[in-house]
Amino acid sequence: MTAAELNHEIRRKGSYLCVGLDSDPGKIPVHLNREAHPVFAFNRAIIDATHDLAVAYKPNLAFYEAMGTEGMEQLEMTVDHIRSVDPNLFIIADAKRGDIGNTADQYARAFFIRYDFDAITLSPYMGRDSIEPFLQFTGKWAILLALTSNPGANDFQMQRFSDGEPLYEKVLRESATWGTHDNMMFVVGATRPEYLRRIRKIVPEHFLLVPGVGAQGGSLEMVLENGKSTHGGLLINNSRGIIFAGSGSDFAEKARGAAERMTKGM
Amino acid sequence: MTAAELNHEIRRKGSYLCVGLDSDPGKIPVHLNREAHPVFAFNRAIIDATHDLAVAYKPNLAFYEAMGTEGMEQLEMTVDHIRSVDPNLFIIADAKRGDIGNTADQYARAFFIRYDFDAITLSPYMGRDSIEPFLQFTGKWAILLALTSNPGANDFQMQRFSDGEPLYEKVLRESATWGTHDNMMFVVGATRPEYLRRIRKIVPEHFLLVPGVGAQGGSLEMVLENGKSTHGGLLINNSRGIIFAGSGSDFAEKARGAAERMTKGM
Numbered sequence: 001m002t003a004a005e006l007n008h009e010i011r012r013k014g015s016y017l018c019v020g021l022d023s024d025p026g027k028i029p030v031h032l033n034r035e036a037h038p039v040f041a042f043n044r045a046i047i048d049a050t051h052d053l054a055v056a057y058k059p060n061l062a063f064y065e066a067m068g069t070e071g072m073e074q075l076e077m078t079v080d081h082i083r084s085v086d087p088n089l090f091i092i093a094d095a096k097r098g099d100i101g102n103t104a105d106q107y108a109r110a111f112f113i114r115y116d117f118d119a120i121t122l123s124p125y126m127g128r129d130s131i132e133p134f135l136q137f138t139g140k141w142a143i144l145l146a147l148t149s150n151p152g153a154n155d156f157q158m159q160r161f162s163d164g165e166p167l168y169e170k171v172l173r174e175s176a177t178w179g180t181h182d183n184m185m186f187v188v189g190a191t192r193p194e195y196l197r198r199i200r201k202i203v204p205e206h207f208l209l210v211p212g213v214g215a216q217g218g219s220l221e222m223v224l225e226n227g228k229s230t231h232g233g234l235l236i237n238n239s240r241g242i243i244f245a246g247s248g249s250d251f252a253e254k255a256r257g258a259a260e261r262m263t264k265g266m
Numbered sequence: 267m268t269a270a271e272l273n274h275e276i277r278r279k280g281s282y283l284c285v286g287l288d289s290d291p292g293k294i295p296v297h298l299n300r301e302a303h304p305v306f307a308f309n310r311a312i313i314d315a316t317h318d319l320a321v322a323y324k325p326n327l328a329f330y331e332a333m334g335t336e337g338m339e340q341l342e343m344t345v346d347h348i349r350s351v352d353p354n355l356f357i358i359a360d361a362k363r364g365d366i367g368n369t370a371d372q373y374a375r376a377f378f379i380r381y382d383f384d385a386i387t388l389s390p391y392m393g394r395d396s397i398e399p400f401l402q403f404t405g406k407w408a409i410l411l412a413l414t415s416n417p418g419a420n421d422f423q424m425q426r427f428s429d430g431e432p433l434y435e436k437v438l439r440e441s442a443t444w445g446t447h448d449n450m451m452f453v454v455g456a457t458r459p460e461y462l463r464r465i466r467k468i469v470p471e472h473f474l475l476v477p478g479v480g481a482q483g484g485s486l487e488m489v490l491e492n493g494k495s496t497h498g499g500l501l502i503n504n505s506r507g508i509i510f511a512g513s514g515s516d517f518a519e520k521a522r523g524a525a526e527r528m529t530k531g532m
Contacts, residue, residue, distance in 0.1 A: 022368070062365060062372035068342070068380055069335040076334070098389050099328060099362050100416040102288070106328035114334055123364050123389040125411055127418020145391055150366040152393020155440055162428050174421055 001090055001118050001139055003182050003207060007232040009055045009088050015263040016224075016232070018056035018092065018209065019046065020239025021078065024063050027244055029251050039067070040074040042251075044081050046243050049252040053259045056090040056235050057082050058209075079115050090118050090235070092143065092209070098123035104133035112140045119143050121187060121209075124171045128178055135179045142184050146172050146199070149189025149212030172202045181205040188227070190218025190236070196226035207233050213262075214241030220265050238262055267356055267384050267405055269448050269473060273498040275321045275354050281529040282490075282498070284322035284358065284475065285312065286505025287344065290329050293510055295517050305333070306340040308517075310347050312509050315518040319525045322356040322501050323348050324475075345381050356384050356501070358475070362411065364389035370399040378406045385409050387453060387475075390437045394444055401445045408450050412438050412465070415455025415478030438468045447471040454493070456484025456502070462492035473499050479528075480507030486531050504528060 010016055021043055028042040035041040047057065059078060064071035082089050093111045097104075097120065111117045112134075119141035122131060134142040147157055147168040157168040165173070172186060181203075188199055190212035199208070208227055212218040213236055220236065227234050242262070246254025276282055287309055294308040301307040313323065325344060330337035348355050359377045363370075363386065377383045378400075385407035388397060400408040413423055413434040423434040431439070438452060447469075454465055456478035465474070474493055478484040479502055486502065493500050508528070512520025 024372070060369055062363075062369040062376070066372040066376035066380065068376075069338045072335045072338055096365050096389070096392075097328075097362060098364075098391075100414070100418070103326055103328040106290070106332040110328070110332040110334075114332065123362070123391045125364075125389045125391045125422060126362075126414050126416060127421030127423070129416050129418040131418075148366070148392050150392060150395050152366070152395040152397075155393030156391060156433065156437065157393070159433075159436065160428050162426050162430070164428070167422065167425075167433065170425065171422065 005088070006055070006090055006207070009090070010232045013052070013055055014266060015053055015055055016234045016236045016266050017054045017259060017263050018058050018235040018237040019050055019054045019242050019259065020094070020211070020237050021046070021057055021059040021243065022063055022239040023059070023243065025067060029247055029249065031249060037074050037077065039071070040077045043074070043078045045252040046255050047082055047085055049256040050242070050259045051085050051089060053256070053263050054089070056092060058092040058094050058237055060094045060239070076115060079117065083116065091116070093117040093120040096121050096123055096145065098126050098130050100126060101129055101133055104130055108134045108137060112137045119185065121145065124175055128175070131175060131178055135183050140183065142179065143209050144171065144175055144184065144186050146186040147188050147192055147195055149191040149218065153189065153192070169198070169202060172199060176203050176206065181207070185209050185235075187211065190223050193219060193222035193226050196223065200227065200229065205229055205233065207235060209235045209237060211237040214238040220262065224266065269497070271354070272321070272356055272473070275356070276498040279318070279321055280532060281319055281321055282500045282502040282532050283320045283525060283529050284324050284501040284503040285316055285320045285508055285525065286360070286477070286503050287312070287323055287325040287509065288329055288505040289325070289509065291333060295513055295515065297515060303340050303343065305337070306343045309340070309344045311518040312521050313348055313351060315522040316508070316525045317351050317355060319522070319529050320355070322358060324358040324360050324503055326360045326505070342381060345383065349382065357382070358409065359383040359386040362387050362389055364392050364396050366392060367395055367399055370396055374400045374403060378403045385451065387411065390441055394441070397441060397444055401449050406449065408445065409475050410437065410441055410450065410452050412452040413454050413458055413461055415457040415484065419455065419458070435464070435468060438465060442469050442472065447473070451475050453477065456489045459485060459488035459492050462489065466493065466495065471495055471499065473501060475501045475503060477503040480504045486528065490532065
């Protein structure tokens, strides 16, 4: 998928919404445990109830890997279901990987080919040769952590180098030269909207994936005001605020309600 | 496993060797493809041939994940086999994860409990709250990337902050305060032995996991000279140089030969 195609979907649906499928098996409605594949049954219901409101889904790999082979099978079923519902939905593997050539190439093949994800989140710590293997696949995307929404972002990301530039800005400036705005995005937490304006100056056209609206307390209005590019260029993620909006048999309707409230503001 | 127990094994075996199980299914001897579980059959033969020479094994998760559920099953079988051969072998999940509390906790449970690994490699980019969940499991370890062996280490890790300290040193200094030398190690590439002496001043007692000897060109002698702590404190990894030393029916003997040559220098 190209940036233009993704921006087209955003305009068509009037939505920047990315639904985070952090589908913790311990938190899904208990009645689903009668199903052969409870997590997939949960995801399917959420997807069926929200796909006209969302432009992207982001399974958080940790929750699937924690279930072992069973979990990975349900991840595969989830990606297939999203594809069958609407082939224009953008699917992100929230994996936060980062390793060198040989290994990076294995991960790229795993996520882009075996599982047919559109994008994968990556840590920039190991530098250019840990990212480039992900940029070799036409229509696929590397999403680099830049400024994250957690308190630990202060430990290293916000620290300034001798030229006055904080680490996260150097990551943006350097890594933007490795790819294009058609194969690279950046993660910028919604809990730091005051930085979004600065970030937009460094990467005016790149897509930003913005987590932290909702459960983590980020403001949607501030994100839109400071984070939009000329053509759109935002994916705003909400995970628990949508998928766990309800916990009874009406969980999917509740999720739709939460997604509607969020996209109304877009 | 405690640091004292691991150092005891190192002295007992006269070896710092960690064998990296980067068991690419495209590179294992072709005759193994007749087996029901080719990658596991490969790993089992390597483990059986080297376990008296090695103190640790390090499956590289990318290669198993790239095979989907089949791969994860063979990973589980591999960990079980190592445990059954010698319960004192140290098993590292080379996963290079790094995510916040909620997700980090899922990964910790996946690798420490479901798969029974002793340790997991982590990226420090997201800071303290992305590491701490891994420090809550008695006898288990977080292994943080500090200075890696690839060219991309120059992009960010080697860059100096305004106080003159490069990022990798800040990572060592800061994160060493989050845990103890009984639950935290650091990755330092063998391709940069001149830095090992400096690193030993910052973390005199912590274990260092040193990749890059062999295929990547690092010198074993330099690593030993500059990297040892008072009690040992080193795990020196070799992956392809050992597991792919041969490619015929004698691949396991060849692997043993390569491991013997390497441990002789220890």
